[in-house]
Amino acid sequence: MNTKVIIASLLLPALAGCGGNVKDNHTQDRMDWRSAVKEQLPLLGHRNWILVVDKAFPAQYSPGIETINTEIGLIDALKFTLQQIDSSTHVKPIIYCDKELEYITASQVASAESFRKELVGVLGGNQPQVILHDSVFVKIDQAARLFKILVLKTNETIPYSSVFIQLDCKYWSGEKEAVLRESMK
Numbered sequence: 001m002n003t004k005v006i007i008a009s010l011l012l013p014a015l016a017g018c019g020g021n022v023k024d025n026h027t028q029d030r031m032d033w034r035s036a037v038k039e040q041l042p043l044l045g046h047r048n049w050i051l052v053v054d055k056a057f058p059a060q061y062s063p064g065i066e067t068i069n070t071e072i073g074l075i076d077a078l079k080f081t082l083q084q085i086d087s088s089t090h091v092k093p094i095i096y097c098d099k100e101l102e103y104i105t106a107s108q109v110a111s112a113e114s115f116r117k118e119l120v121g122v123l124g125g126n127q128p129q130v131i132l133h134d135s136v137f138v139k140i141d142q143a144a145r146l147f148k149i150l151v152l153k154t155n156e157t158i159p160y161s162s163v164f165i166q167l168d169c170k171y172w173s174g175e176k177e178a179v180l181r182e183s184m185k
Helices: 001-017 032-043 074-087 099-103 112-123 133-146 175-184
Strands: 021-023 047-052 065-069 089-097 129-132 149-153 164-170
Touching: 001 149, 032 065, 032 074, 032 149, 047 133, 074 112, 074 129, 074 164, 089 099, 089 133, 099 112, 099 129, 129 133, 133 149, 133 164
Parallel strands: 021 065, 047 149, 065 149, 089 129
Antiparallel strands: 047 164, 089 164
């Protein structure tokens, strides 16, 4: 037997797990991503992130990032995710959207305006912070060094449609934290 074939047959099983923590639901039930959100949300806290991203969002290699392919539209994945966060007792969302999405025209992407309207409806009272796409990557990179990031990849093909949710503590506000820190001086 060829030495290269033997080495490859020994290395391939070991290399199969080296591509990061990506779960592809092509072979799994499509409901699994929902179960993953429900199971992981109680473990997540402030400073963790949940990203609901478009189809072209790049897979990122970091031990703190887990990507799950939802195989559904972004709006539906976002609705479910926000419902789960809203029903939790411990976290609330800080939402970021890409500034670039505001500048995409109907001549560039026919469904851009209807997507933006639908997004506003889904976000409800959650006013997103609108920042440049590259700025989001800086925040994610910094967070991934210490904290878990759950990426829900969708079938959305509108550029810059991803929604980035930073989790914050629901039962302790920044104002309360400031008062506490001041009293500790």
